[in-house]
Amino acid sequence: xxxxxxxxxxxxxxxxxxxxxxxxxxEPRASYDVIIVGxxxxxxxxxxxxxxxxxxxxxxxxxxxxxxxxNTGRNTTIVRSNYLLEANAHFYxxxxxxxxxxxxxxxxNVMFSQRGVxxxxxxxxxxxxxGRRGNAMRLNGIDAELLxxxxxxxxxxxxxxxxxxxxxxxxxxxxxxxxxxxHDAVAWGYARAADARGVDIIQNCExxxxxxxxxxxxxxETTRGVIKAPKVGLVVAGHTGHLAAMAGLRLPIESxxxxxxxxxxxxxxxxxxxxSGAAHGxxxxxxxxxxxxxxxxxxxxxYGQRGNAPALEHVVRSIVTLFPRYGRVRLxxxxxxxxxxxxxGSPIIGTTPVDGLFINGGWCYGGFKATPGSxxxxxxxxxxxxxxxxxxxxxxxxxxxxHAIDEKGAGPIPGAH
Amino acid sequence: MLLIxxxxxxxxxxxxxxxxxxGTVVRPAEDAPQAAWADFxxxxxxxxxxHRELWHHSAGCRRWLVVERxxxxxxxxxxxxxxxxxx
Ligand SMILES: Cc1cc2nc3c(=O)[nH]c(=O)nc-3n(C[C@H](O)[C@H](O)[C@H](O)COP(=O)(O)OP(=O)(O)OC[C@H]3O[C@@H](n4cnc5c(N)ncnc54)[C@H](O)[C@@H]3O)c2cc1C
Ligand SMILES: [Zn+2]
Numbered sequence: 001x002x003x004x005x006x007x008x009x010x011x012x013x014x015x016x017x018x019x020x021x022x023x024x025x026x027e028p029r030a031s032y033d034v035i036i037v038g039x040x041x042x043x044x045x046x047x048x049x050x051x052x053x054x055x056x057x058x059x060x061x062x063x064x065x066x067x068x069x070x071n072t073g074r075n076t077t078i079v080r081s082n083y084l085l086e087a088n089a090h091f092y093x094x095x096x097x098x099x100x101x102x103x104x105x106x107x108x109n110v111m112f113s114q115r116g117v118x119x120x121x122x123x124x125x126x127x128x129x130x131g132r133r134g135n136a137m138r139l140n141g142i143d144a145e146l147l148x149x150x151x152x153x154x155x156x157x158x159x160x161x162x163x164x165x166x167x168x169x170x171x172x173x174x175x176x177x178x179x180x181x182x183h184d185a186v187a188w189g190y191a192r193a194a195d196a197r198g199v200d201i202i203q204n205c206e207x208x209x210x211x212x213x214x215x216x217x218x219x220x221e222t223t224r225g226v227i228k229a230p231k232v233g234l235v236v237a238g239h240t241g242h243l244a245a246m247a248g249l250r251l252p253i254e255s256x257x258x259x260x261x262x263x264x265x266x267x268x269x270x271x272x273x274x275x276s277g278a279a280h281g282x283x284x285x286x287x288x289x290x291x292x293x294x295x296x297x298x299x300x301x302x303y304g305q306r307g308n309a310p311a312l313e314h315v316v317r318s319i320v321t322l323f324p325r326y327g328r329v330r331l332x333x334x335x336x337x338x339x340x341x342x343x344x345g346s347p348i349i350g351t352t353p354v355d356g357l358f359i360n361g362g363w364c365y366g367g368f369k370a371t372p373g374s375x376x377x378x379x380x381x382x383x384x385x386x387x388x389x390x391x392x393x394x395x396x397x398x399x400x401x402x403h404a405i406d407e408k409g410a411g412p413i414p415g416a417h
Numbered sequence: 418m419l420l421i422x423x424x425x426x427x428x429x430x431x432x433x434x435x436x437x438x439x440g441t442v443v444r445p446a447e448d449a450p451q452a453a454w455a456d457f458x459x460x461x462x463x464x465x466x467x468h469r470e471l472w473h474h475s476a477g478c479r480r481w482l483v484v485e486r487x488x489x490x491x492x493x494x495x496x497x498x499x500x501x502x503x504x
Contacts, residue, residue, distance in 0.1 A: 241463035252459035254438070255488070300419075300436045301488045303465045308418055308491075310432050343459045400455035412458050415436065 023195035039063025044190035045375020057198035064206035068187030074337035080178035087393035095373025108189030117178030217356035238338025240361030261334035265289030281318030345417025437471030
């Protein structure tokens with residue numbers, strides 16, 4: 001069913017009791033052309049573009065829990081393409097362009113809001129580095145504006161820009177087209193659109209083994225039986241290492257927990273996304289009015305999906321220092337998600353040494369913004385058996401060959417990216 | 418908050434320490450093949466469950482220690498001086 005003003009009006013007449021389910025819940029079939037492990041935004045987007053752009057519809061998405069219950073539903077929804085390095089710039093900008101048409105393409109409102117993403121500079125050195133990154137972005141055709149202190153103060157009145165501030169504001173790098181989106185809607189929108197094209201979405205189905213015959217993948221073992229396929233894509237966010245180990249692969253990845261939190265809902269106070277690398281915190285306001293805040297990892301390997309108080313305290317301190325006015329706002333909820341931290345801070349999207357097994361993971365702090373682009377290039381990689389131009393650089397073998405994509409120049413320390 | 422038993426100082430809060438990653442990786446010989454070096458620098462077991470890892474008591478005695486911790490429950494089951502880690 002197409003969602004439209006008319007369908008809304010018609011269903012209003014029956015008290016919204018007769019909406020059909022947005023996707024089917026089929027029993028798994030014995031075999032498929034492609035199996036996607038992981039029903040987060042990336043896995044569902046991959047399935048959608050496989051069906052839409054490559055005509056491959058005999059596809060199953062296997063999810064161990066519920067759709068979007070992983071990092072898709074746990075992230076702080078910041079979308080941007082403000083990267084310095086070429087490979088990142090082109091890939092994330094492709095994603096940004098897809099975001100800009102996504103609600104229409106999916107016939108589902110993902111509430112993409114281009115309210116801008118503002119990175120704060122607190123020193124001359126940081127300001128100059130932002131100028132450099134902004135210039136690199138503009139040379140790559142991406143929007144960027146370097147703001148001075150007065151422009152930042154005018155744009156974000158609640159921010160402490162006084163000379164005596166603990167983190168004096170020197171200026172900022174603004175990407176006006178950046179912003180936020182509704183995370184659940186992204187999973188649901190892709191699920192509905194993929195299902196409409198014939199993709200089987202199977203929830204409560206955990207993959208427990210990868211079946212190989214002579215170095216080639218032939219299917220997966222699951223809690224709902226064996227399912228065969230000549231091509232399997234792992235799209236499991238923080239669990240890539242764990243799943244790859246089922247095929248005997250070790251990866252340049254550590255799994256870490258990242259926490260985030262929201263305050264009680266407030267009247268609109270903040271109409272952009274503000275980040276401070278120096279203070280280790282970032283903040284935006286959701287459409288429901290909550291202040292959404294995040295910061296650093298807990299900084300130790302974890303599959304626990306929950307963190308500890310020190311990391312939370314650190315974020316709160318940072319936000320209250322930058323925005324003294326929010327000091328009396330009460331926290332409402334906090335949570336954690338498990339992320340693949342790669343050794344260069346960039347994702348891994350491509351083939352593996354096992355024939356027929358493909359990986360889409362290593363998203364570190366920032367894979368939500370990549371969702372459409374990631375699905376788009378991974379669908380092509382699965383369909384053709386080799387990467388698209390836009391994800392060629394994100395290969396698994398780039399580490400051994402000396403082609404790491406280290407945006408921050410932080411070295412092979414996963415927690416540092 | 419993790420309570421980490423430093424083998425020299427006793428139990429101390431996590432905020433006293435800096436994490437040093439997987440404590441089982443072994444530096445290859447200088448003339449080891451390229452692949453062994455790539456493995457050492459970049460590749461990790463990243464296990465779900467017990468993990469032997471390095472911590473630095475950076476706001477304490479400033480010595481390194483090896484901690485045995487479960488990556489799912491975060492329970493700490495042992496801590497050792499480097500060189501005294503049971504196999
Ligand atoms: C607190 C936090 C804040 C973040 N903030 C941002 C942000 O502001 N902007 C941004 O761009 N990114 C952000 N990220 C990162 C972003 O959330 C992720 O990179 C992105 O959502 C990953 O999407 P995904 O579809 O790959 O993973 P997920 O949504 O995690 O989907 C993977 C799915 O695989 C399933 N799975 C795992 N193992 C199995 C198995 N064995 N069998 C079957 N299914 C399995 C899981 O249940 C899960 O649903 C944040 C992450 C966290 C944790
Ligand atoms: Zn000590």
